[in-house]
Amino acid sequence: xxxxxKPALAASCLVAASVLLxxxxxxxxxxxxxxxxxxxxxALGHRESSIPFSYYDDKQQVVxxxxxxxxxxxxxxxxxxxxxxxxxxxxxxxxxxxxxxxQNGTIDIECGSTTHNTERARQAAFSNTIFxxxxxxxTKKDSGIKDFPDLAGxxxxxxxxxxxxxxxxxxxxxxxLGMNIIxxxxxxxxxxxxxxxxxxxxxxxxxLLYGEMAKARKxxxxxxxxxxQSFEAYGCMMRKDDPGFKKVVDAALAKAMTxxxxxxxxxxxFTQPIPPKGLNLNFPLSEAMQKxxxxxxxxxxx
Amino acid sequence: MGYHWxxxxxxxxxxxxxxxxxxxxxxxxxxxxxxxxxxxIIALLLxxxxxxxxxxxxxxxSGMASAYVEIFRNIPLLVQLxxxxxxxxxxxxxxxGEAFKQKLDPVTQQFTAAMVCxxxxxxxxVCEQVRAxxxxxxxxxxxxxxxxxxxxxxxxRYVLLPMAFxxxxxxxxxxxxxxxxxxxxxxxxxxxxxxxxGRQLVDYTAQPYESFIAVTLLYLIINVVxxxxxxxxxxxxxxxxxxxxx
Amino acid sequence: xxxFDWSSIPGALPFLWDGLKVSLEITVTAVAVGIVWGxxxxxxxLSSVRWLGALAAAYVNLFRSIPLVxxxxxxxxxxxxxxxxxxxxxxxxxxxxxxxxxxxxxxxSAYYSEIIxxxxxxxxxxxxxxxxxxxxxxxxxxxxxxxxxxxxxxxPLLLTQAIVLFQDTSLVYVSALADFFGAAYKVGDRDxxxxxxxxxxxxxxxxxxxxxSQLVRRYQKKLNAHVAH
Numbered sequence: 005x006x007x008x009x010k011p012a013l014a015a016s017c018l019v020a021a022s023v024l025l026x027x028x029x030x031x032x033x034x035x036x037x038x039x040x041x042x043x044x045x046x047a048l049g050h051r052e053s054s055i056p057f058s059y060y061d062d063k064q065q066v067v068x069x070x071x072x073x074x075x076x077x078x079x080x081x082x083x084x085x086x087x088x089x090x091x092x093x094x095x096x097x098x099x100x101x102x103x104x105x106x107q108n109g110t111i112d113i114e115c116g117s118t119t120h121n122t123e124r125a126r127q128a129a130f131s132n133t134i135f136x137x138x139x140x141x142x143t144k145k146d147s148g149i150k151d152f153p154d155l156a157g158x159x160x161x162x163x164x165x166x167x168x169x170x171x172x173x174x175x176x177x178x179x180x181l182g183m184n185i186i187x188x189x190x191x192x193x194x195x196x197x198x199x200x201x202x203x204x205x206x207x208x209x210x211x212l213l214y215g216e217m218a219k220a221r222k223x224x225x226x227x228x229x230x231x232x233q234s235f236e237a238y239g240c241m242m243r244k245d246d247p248g249f250k251k252v253v254d255a256a257l258a259k260a261m262t263x264x265x266x267x268x269x270x271x272x273x274f275t276q277p278i279p280p281k282g283l284n285l286n287f288p289l290s291e292a293m294q295k296x297x298x299x300x301x302x303x304x305x306x
Numbered sequence: 307m308g309y310h311w312x313x314x315x316x317x318x319x320x321x322x323x324x325x326x327x328x329x330x331x332x333x334x335x336x337x338x339x340x341x342x343x344x345x346x347i348i349a350l351l352l353x354x355x356x357x358x359x360x361x362x363x364x365x366x367x368s369g370m371a372s373a374y375v376e377i378f379r380n381i382p383l384l385v386q387l388x389x390x391x392x393x394x395x396x397x398x399x400x401x402x403g404e405a406f407k408q409k410l411d412p413v414t415q416q417f418t419a420a421m422v423c424x425x426x427x428x429x430x431x432v433c434e435q436v437r438a439x440x441x442x443x444x445x446x447x448x449x450x451x452x453x454x455x456x457x458x459x460x461x462x463r464y465v466l467l468p469m470a471f472x473x474x475x476x477x478x479x480x481x482x483x484x485x486x487x488x489x490x491x492x493x494x495x496x497x498x499x500x501x502x503x504g505r506q507l508v509d510y511t512a513q514p515y516e517s518f519i520a521v522t523l524l525y526l527i528i529n530v531v532x533x534x535x536x537x538x539x540x541x542x543x544x545x546x547x548x549x550x551x552x
Numbered sequence: 553x554x555x556f557d558w559s560s561i562p563g564a565l566p567f568l569w570d571g572l573k574v575s576l577e578i579t580v581t582a583v584a585v586g587i588v589w590g591x592x593x594x595x596x597x598l599s600s601v602r603w604l605g606a607l608a609a610a611y612v613n614l615f616r617s618i619p620l621v622x623x624x625x626x627x628x629x630x631x632x633x634x635x636x637x638x639x640x641x642x643x644x645x646x647x648x649x650x651x652x653x654x655x656x657x658x659x660x661s662a663y664y665s666e667i668i669x670x671x672x673x674x675x676x677x678x679x680x681x682x683x684x685x686x687x688x689x690x691x692x693x694x695x696x697x698x699x700x701x702x703x704x705x706x707x708p709l710l711l712t713q714a715i716v717l718f719q720d721t722s723l724v725y726v727s728a729l730a731d732f733f734g735a736a737y738k739v740g741d742r743d744x745x746x747x748x749x750x751x752x753x754x755x756x757x758x759x760x761x762x763x764x765s766q767l768v769r770r771y772q773k774k775l776n777a778h779v780a781h
Contacts, residue, residue, distance in 0.1 A: 053741040060742065062563050096730075100505060104514055104629050107309055123512040126310050159412060164496065165509025186412045187506075188496050192741035196392055197496075202407045202415070219744025221555055280563070281743060379712075380761035382719035384733060385754040393747055438709065442674060476670045477709075480616070480663070487619035491723075501621060518629075522622050529617030 034248025036112050041085050046078055049097040049105060049114030049241075053192070055215040056273040057135070057238075058116040062280035066094055069273040073134050073260060074115040074240065080256030099165060103127050106241050113242050113253065117212065119167060120239040120304040129250055130239035132257040132300045136292040137209035138232030139168045142195075142217060144225055147204055151230045153181075161186040161203035163194045167306075168207045171233045191216055209236065211274075211287060218283035235292060235305050258300040266297055315513050316520065327507055334503030335524055341421055341499060342486045348425035349485065350478075353432025358462060360437045371433065378430035383491050386427055391419040391495045413497075420492040420499075428485050435477045439470035472543040479536040486528050500524055560743040561752055564735075571735030572756075575721040578653055578731070583714045585657035590664025595694060597669055608665070615662035620723050627655035648729045660717055667713060671706035672698055704775060711768045715761050732756070 040046045050066045051058040057070040082090045095111050102118065105111050106128050113131075120130040143149045149158075152175065162168045164187040176183045186203055188194035195216040198206040206213065210228055217226045240257075242249055260266045267289070272278075274287040316328040325333070359371035378386070395403035406415065443466060451461030493502030504521035508514045561568075596608035615623070631651040675698050683693035703710075722733030730738065733753055740749030 052738050055742065060738065064567055100508055100514070101625075101628065103512060108629070123510070127512045159408075164502070164506060170510070184412045186496055187498070189494050190741065192744070192746050193392075193494075193496070195744065196746055200392065200396060200407065201404065202412070216744065219742075221557060221744070376762055376765065377758075380715070380719075380758045380765060381754045382722045382733060382757055384722050385750055385757065388746075388750050389754065393751065396747075434712065442705070473674070476666065476673075480666055483616055490619040490621050501619065518622065518625060522618055522626070525619060525622065526614075526617045529613070533613065533617075 034246050034252075036243060036246050036249040037081070037085065037252070039109070040081060040090070040112060041087065044087065044089075045091040045093050046081060046113075047093045047095060047109075047111045048074055048078070049095050049102060049111035049116070050074070051098075051116035052096045054117045054212075055219070056278050056285060057211075067279060069269055070115040070117065070134060070238070070240075072269045072273075073257060073266065074113070076260045076265070077113065077115075077131075077240070077253050077256045080252055080259075084252050102241065106243055109243075112249075113240050115240040117209070117238055118241050119236045120302070121167075121236075121306045122304065124241070125304065127244070128241045129244045129246065130241060130302060130304070131250065131253045132261075132302045133237040133239050133296055134257065135211065135238040136290065136296055137211045137236050137238070138290070138292075139171060139207060139234050139236070140210045140213060140228055140232055141205045141207050141230040142198065142213040142226055142228050143205040145227050149205055149229075152233065153179075155183055155205060156181040157183065158205070159184045159186060159203040160205050160207060161188055161194045161197040162207045163188055163191050166208065167234060167236055168209070172207050175233070195220070207233075211285075214274075214285040214287040218285050223283075237303065237305055239302065239304075254300075254302065261297045261300045309515065310513075311516070312513055313516060315507075315511050315516055320510070327511065330503045330507060331500070331520055331524065334498060334500040335528075337417075337498060338486065338489050338500040339528065341417065341424065341492065341497075342489045345421045345424035345428065345489070346482060346485050348421070349428035349432050349481075352425065353429035354436050356429065356433035357436025357440070358467070360433060361440045362458070375430045375433050378426050379434070383423070383427050383488055384494060387420065387423045387491060387495060390423040391416070416492075416495050416497040419495060420489070420497050424485060424488060424492070427488070428481060431481050431484075432478065435474045435481065436470065438477075439474035440466055442473055443469055469545070472545050475536075475540050475543045479533070479540065482536065483529055483532055486532065487525065490525075556748055557745055558748050558752075560739055560745045560749065564739040564749075567730070567739065568732065568735050571730050571732040574649065574724075574729065575718065575731040575733075577649070578656055578721045578724070579714065579718045581653045582656035582660045582717055586660035586664045586717075587710065589657070589661035591668050591699070593661060593665035594668040594672060597665065598672060599690075612662045612665050615659050616666070620659060620720055623659050624652065624655050624723060627651045631655070652724050652729055656717070656721070660713070663713060664710065667706055667709050668702065671702035671709075674705055675701050707775070708768055708772045711771075712765070715764050715768075718761065718764075719757060 050071060051068075053059050054068070054070075056068050058066060058068040058074075061067045078090070078092060082088055095105065097105055097111065097114055097116070099118075102114050102116075103124065106114055115131075115134065117135075118124070120133065124130070141149070141152070141155075149155065160172060160183050162172055162185065169185075169187055172183070172185055175181065176185060186194075186197055188197050191208065191212055194206055194208065197203050199220065206216070208216075210232070213228045217223055217228065220226055240253060242253065257266075260269075270289060270293070274285050274289070277284045316331070317326055319325075320327050320330055356371045356374055359367045360375070362368055395406050397403070398406070410418075447465055447469065448461055451465035452458070456464065489499055490501035492499055493505065496502075498506070500521055504517045507517040507520075511517075593608045593612060596604045597612070599605055628648065628651055631647075631654060679697055679701065680693055683697040684690075688696065721731050724731050725734045725737065736749045736753035737746070740746035743749075
């Protein structure tokens with residue numbers, strides 16, 4: 005028996021090899037595209053409660069602004085690989101595990117609310133910017149706080165590990181403001197710290213502040229104000245050194261932005277009621293975002 | 307895997323403050339040790355008291371002690387911590403809760419809530435161990451104590467507890483080690499202990515593996531130290547005539 | 553005073569129920585594996601073969617030295633890769649649940665082994681001596697004389713540890729796996745109702761664990777009555 009089987013095996017190897025050789029175009033240039041093509045599946049990373057970028061609705065479906073742009077990217081990959089039936093696998097990620105999961109291949113691309121900065125760019129590649137935020141303050145309307153200097157000597161909360169945390173600590177040292185800075189584990193706890201009166205203000209990315217404000221028991225009590233202390237670019241994260249894949253991703257995002265599709269998605273998530281509770285963020289399109297939609301790019305701000 | 311290793315990260319100046327990232331880790335280690343030790347002392351005292359109360363004949367006292375244990379043992383630590391820190395100040399009469407939240411420095415608030423939470427949580431477990439230790443003694447010991455004319459408190463003080471504590475040293479060692487590890491949960495309320503500093507390092511430097519390895523090693527060191535200490539205690543407290551005894 | 557708003561909970565019940573099932577699955581697996589592997593480790597530790605004892609001690613001490621959160625983090629980052637390599641799984645299989653189960657089982661067996669070791673040590677030495685005087689081998693003495701008594705003494709502690717383990721499943725949040733606690737937290741975070749959801753989760757944990765610990769106590773009473781007989 006063995007003498008029949010062995011040539012058969014060899015022959016099937018040859019067939020497999022020739023199939024691979026027959027599609028040299030994308031598969032060989034990009035390891036990620038090759039992996040997607042071979043497995044027939046694209047692995048996407050998403051967040052679970054990053055409103056309105058990437059989160060679960062009440063039917064446990066992943067929705068949000070970043071998720072819709074991510075699905076545009078999936079469409080572009082389908083076209084590129086001529087695989088209309090490409091399967092999609094969704095993996096929830098946290099801010100702690102997203103970099104290792106992209107690197108070890110569990111996910112091919114992550115789109116949520118990940119800031120593109122130089123430290124992270126050493127570990128992963130970033131797509132064209134999908135969103136630009138400014139770091140500002142949320143406070144009670146009657147708190148008397150108008151801008152950052154008013155925070156002197158007060159308790160201020162921010163979320164651990166964010167740019168806001170670094171900026172406010174630095175500001176506190178440089179200007180000797182004597183603030184007590186509380187670093188909460190996530191945005192939800194940071195807002196709870198503000199809501200329960202432990203801090204007078206919450207410094208964070210403005211888009212996320214509008215998200216927390218919409219969730220509040222009494223949204224009308226709160227306001228977002230202050231001069232933005234920095235601007236940050238959110239991008240989708242991929243494995244490094246795979247220009248073939250990045251090119252497909254960037255082209256898909258650029259097309260969505262210049263065609264007006266991205267702006268329609270923006271309006272849907274930032275200026276209209278969104279699931280699960282029909283909240284409206286009322287966050288108008290900023291100038292920086294208008295510029296981005298006209299000229300898509302992958303520049304980080306830091 | 308395409309990971310960019312950089313062990314030098316620990317010696318580079320940290321993003322804020324005047325220390326290095328190694329300094330962050332050591333500050334976290336210090337908080338973890340201070341938090342765990344202070345919580346352990348409270349837990350040991352409170353737990354022993356409750357453990358004794360659970361074995362006394364009076365219905366009220368043992369009932370109260372057992373309700374105490376059930377409450378602190380049957381709710382996950384994470385949830386308890388959250389209740390101590392976020393919910394309790396809201397339920398207190400207005401003045402007290404507000405004073406706690408606004409007059410105290412945030413780090414003190416976090417440390418206090420974490421310490422009290424860990425202490426109560428652990429005391430319920432210590433209580434059960436102490437009770438089990440007393441329960442494991444032959445009933446004759448208590449009867450003999452009473453027959454000799456000791457009062458009940460004297461019987462506990464001179465007969466039951468010295469023996470029971472020696473029996474429960476191994477499980478108490480476990481609880482002592484547990485309190486260090488359980489303190490890692492306290493990062494959820496923003497307290498910058500060891501695990502939280504590790505996480506902060508990941509956020510600031512995007513070097514997760516170096517940080518996880520360093521944190522794991524530091525916990526290992528804490529435990530080697532505690533275990534060596536407890537081994538001495540265990541060796542001195544073994545009861546001759548029992549397996550493992552001298 | 554805080555204004556409670558419980559309206560997020562009814563709609564989220566199916567999701568929370570799924571989370572509870574994940575918590576229970578992990579608990580049952582870890583208890584089953586933990587008792588078997590823990591007994592073995594305890595016997596190795598107490599055996600007269602030196603290097604086996606040292607090996608078992610090293611295992612137990614290693615796992616008892618690291619916070620569960622860190623163990624789960626490592627298992628979540630590394631084990632899936634090994635599993636996929638070893639079993640040549642499809643790279644897209646979701647192994648988060650499996651890796652959480654393996655992590656918990658290996659971690660908990662270290663704790664079970666300590667409880668069982670203490671149990672074995674609580675059996676008076678005379679029992680083992682009597683067994684060997686009767687001509688039993690070490691294994692026979694363990695199986696027929698020491699372990700049955702040790703287990704009877706230790707069952708309440710073993711079950712209590714299982715209840716602790718059920719609560720500890722809340723720590724799988726590091727892998728973003730939606731167990732009961734994780735599900736409650738996610739819903740609370742999404743709707744800005746963390747306090748309500750976590751109080752609800754606390755109440756559910758309390759009811760389940762309290763009921764379980766009452767059963768343990770009833771069992772213990774029966775046991776004590778039996779022994780007193």
